[in-house]
Amino acid sequence: MNRPKVLLIILISFQFLLVDCTTQKQETEEPIQAFCIDFNWGDGGPNAFAKPGLWADANPAEHVKWYKDMGANTIQTFIVSCNGYAWYKNGVVPEQPGLKYDFLPEMVRLGHKEGMKVMGYLCIGSNTRWGMEHPEYSYGYPTDRHIPYTKKYLSYLDKVIRDAVGNTGIDGFMIDWFYQPNRSSNNGKWLDSEKHRYEELMGKQFPGEDKLTAEDYDTYSRLAISACWDVIYKATKETNPDCIIWLTSFDITHPHIVNSKMFQQIDWLMNEAGDMDGVEAVRNMVGEKTRLITCLANWNKQDPSVVVPKAIEAGVGLYGFTKPGKNSLLPPIENYLTSPVDSLHGDDKNIAVLARVFNELPLEYIKKK
Secondary structure (H helix, E strand, O other), rough: HHHHHHHHHHHHHHHHHHHHHHHHHHHHHOOOOEEEEEEOOOOOOOOEOOOOOOOOOOHHHHHHHHHHHOOOOEOOOOOOOOOOOOOOOOOOOOEEEOOOOHHHHHHHHHHHOOEEEEEEEOOOOOOHHHHOOOOHHHOOOOOOOOOOOOHHHHHHHHHHHHHHHHHHOOOOOEEEEOOOHHHHOOOOOOOOOHHHHHHHHHOOOOOOOOOOOOOHHHHHHHHHHHHHHHHHHHHHHHHHHOOOOEEEEEOOOOOOOOOHHHHHOEEEEEEEOOOHHHHHHHHOOOOOOEEEEEEOOOHOOOOOHHHHHHHHHOOOOEEEOOOOOOOOOOOOHHHHHHHHHHHHHHHHHHHHHHHHHHHHOOOOOOOOO
């Protein structure tokens, strides 16, 4: 046998070995089975976000037990919720008024005892407290994206991330609403602070709202998001290289984020709209180690009986969220297991399906009362 043929056989064998190793890794890697009792939403605040201090008496032990009963291996809770206050004490951001427990670190401690990852949360595009305290750097404080990514805001994010990652023990955190601000609260007029940011990133004068071309706006938007991402990534990985950054996107194929460096570097990427077509649309845009997730929530109207089996078959992680009940929790998991899945609707059905799958029960399972 001549040398070229020998080398070819060795190369082919090595390629098969690499494929086999990759397949084995995918098969043995723990699936992402995540849920969030979502403290973002509630009554009494200046907008539709929860007022500061709502659910401040939430008991970490009770919450961890609920997630354990659900069968989740990943808890998503909060660093700072959308009202702008933190869920841990003595940090760089003021805690939720009346916070009874050092909630996030306790969730980490108790969750880790049960073998679960505990993830935090930061809403990048919206923060009521920031908007109220920095009116010149925010388009008001609507329940919408209102924060442009100025250097002042990036400095705030840098401090918050380093503090939370360095001091709470979280395994990672979700970033949300990572798009450009909605300027309609300012009648479409740009803030002076954002005009200045445009000039910093584009290297030319802001032309005025009526003369800004769609091409320049898209270029600026991608640059602004990319610069913000660089701060998030650096702050996280310099503090803890193993900390997971998890991006959720309600419009995962938006032109301001697709084929970006962020998609290549992100650890977990989730299609919050929930459809598997959206997940598959970005599969070839992400990094080799990026894990893909789909979402079940009342707003996206996905049928969990359809989405969940498809996601499992595709090796895609599962996540769901809903706002808490009056006691900061949701009904006991067994309540979701005593009725047929098809008799339930909305988030009740989502939780019922996820609880069965996470606990390795068939979708037809019904717990006897």
